[in-house]
Amino acid sequence: MLKNSFFSIILKEQEENKENRGSVEFQVVSFTNKIRKLTSHLELHKKDYLSQRGLRKILGKRQRLLAYLSKKNRARYKELIGQLDIRERKTR
Structure with missing residues (x-):
């Protein structure tokens, strides 16, 4: 649960600056939060x-x-990759 509080702190920092809501970093953080919530939902509901x-x-x-x-x-x-603890994308 430490990660959830960490992400909410990052979101709060970026939400304070309302001009940055369209920034790439803010969008990636919000998508990451949605991904983590959906992943935990799908662990319970496997056939959704x-x-x-x-x-x-x-x-x-x-x-x-x-x-x-x-x-x-x-x-x-x-x-951003370091803050969110997600893997770097593969390069061909």
Whole structure:
């Protein structure tokens, strides 16, 4: 449960600055929160296929945003990956 409180702290910091709600970092953090909530939901409800579809869509959106951020600003990308404790995307 330590991770949930950590993410809520990050969200509160970014929510205070309402101008940043459209920033890539804020969107990635909010998608990560949604992903974690859906994952815990799916652990209980294994046959909830609509939630599985929603999870896959959110994962794709987050992946595209992270790809964009890694192309535009590699330092911010590395920092965000470290804060959220998610894997770096695979490169071909």
